[in-house]
Amino acid sequence: MSEFTTITTTDALAVFCEEAKAQPYVTIDTEFLRERTFYSRLCLIQMALPPSSTGKETGGPAVLVDPLAPDLSLEPLYDLFRHEGTVKVFHAARQDLEIFFHDAGIFPSPLFDTQIAAMVCGFGEQVGYETLVRKIAKDSLDKSSRFTDWSQRPLSKAQQEYAIADVTHLRAIYEYLRAQLDKTGRGPWVSEEIAVLVDPETYITRPADAWQRVRTRTNSPRFLAVVRKLAEFREEYAQSRNVPRSRVFKDDALVELASTRPQTEADLGKSRLLMREGRRPEIAQGILAAVKAGLEDPDPPRLPKETHNPPGNAALGELLRVLLKAKAEQTGVAPKLIATTSELDSIAQGDRNVPALHGWRAEVFGQDALRLAGGEIALSAEGGAIRVVELV
CATH class of the missing domain: 1.10.150.80 (HRDC domain)
Structure with a gap:
């Protein structure tokens, strides 16, 4: 188990966050409860600094922050979130960000999500943290404490070990994925996805x-x-x-x-x-x-009537699925990250205002999808591979 310190006071949190500001990145995770409340109740925050902060090969300082401690304010953490010189690294950040947004109206910036980066780097759809620990950090995780009551104090040794592992292994995962993105030039792709994560509209429920x-x-x-x-x-x-x-x-x-x-x-x-x-x-x-x-109600909602696809649209939808599979295999990007099934059907029916046709997705898939729909290209099977054939 990695060494760590438990923080229960604002002063101690401020000291750690100031140290984090001098580092290129800090890894962060949370534990929370939502079974008995509408909004998630934040119960624990884990953070770890990179190895360079101490010179130890085992990594830099790691901490468990107790937000339930009576004498602790999270303002030093929010100040770190505002510090642009340190990347805040999460895995599958959406639920964590929702907590901070509803509690303080703040998002960490700059933000890096290793789940998104892993999908861009060829690790499949919605890849789990445990998989990345095994494949990149070459270690394993004990998940037995995952569904325990994180509001109870004191935390057990097993809970603490589980919690701290969620940020200590994340350092190696981040450094590997960051290097892969730099090598492939796909960093902007991840940035496009993270822009959605830090959009307040993502978390507002009307x-x-x-x-x-x-x-x-x-x-x-x-x-x-x-x-x-x-x-x-x-x-x-x-x-x-x-x-x-x-x-x-x-x-x-x-x-x-x-x-x-x-x-x-x-x-x-x-x-x-x-x-x-x-x-x-x-x-x-x-x-x-x-x-x-x-x-x-004088204006009751009316759902649009189901329309049957014109002849040929269903066939085009199937061709777009083949094209998507080929592009996903070619780029190593998870297919569902490029385009959803409903988006493919929308494109086949003439809709051009879908995410798959914009941003990095247009470069990977959307441009050829439009060319396929316009009869400019065809698809050819050669052995087990699908090839794009120019028609005009």
Whole structure:
């Protein structure tokens, strides 16, 4: 196990963060709980500095920061996040960034995400940290503490070992991937993806849009209007009280309520799926008000009618899938990072406003996708390889 220090005071955190500012990068990870709250509760922060900071081959200082300690402010960490001279390295950073954004309205800058970089460097789709530790750091991880309660104190030795390993191995992973990106010139590709991670819109959940995440089997505008109002009430209630959506009522209960359209609390009592907490007075009144608002909504949502692809579009979609597979194999980039199945179908139907046709994706795939759609190129199979053939 790597050596580490536990930080429980603001002064100690400030000292470490000042040391980090003198380094080219710092690796960071968090542990949190979300089962009982709407927003994740930050329980632990792990950080490690590169070997150059001490001259030790085993690496630089590593720390566990306890954000639950009563005398600790995270402002020194946020000051480090603002320091442009030190790269903040995470693996699969989205959930970590969501915590910092909601807690302090801040994103680490500059940011590097090793999961994104690994996909660009040929390690497959959504590659896990454990895989990178094994393939790059040539080590293994004990994941037995992954789902433990990180809010309990004191942390066990196993928890501490698990947590610190998430940042000490990350140093070797970052240095390897950074070198690969410098060698291939694909650093800007990663930067494009990270720009999405540090966009506030990625983490803002608007109650008025919450209904779009609810799966329904009916597209009746009036039914959808009630679903929209119920989902909006649930989202506002859950956010304001920091409780999970499911603690208010679950999706299946929401759909049932939109179908039965209760008018009184007695009607709510007939629901098969509404749990006891959903019958509490403030929630019950919110449900009834939402149902009423949905029934009276003058502008109910209308989903677009399903359209059948014109002849030839389905065939073009299949050709685009073949082209994507060939381009992914040629570049070593995960196919889903280049284009999704829905994007391929959209291109086949004439949509040109899809991510696969812009930025680095256009260079890798999009330009040839448009040429294929325009009849300028064809695809030829030679042995096990797919080759692009110029037609004009």
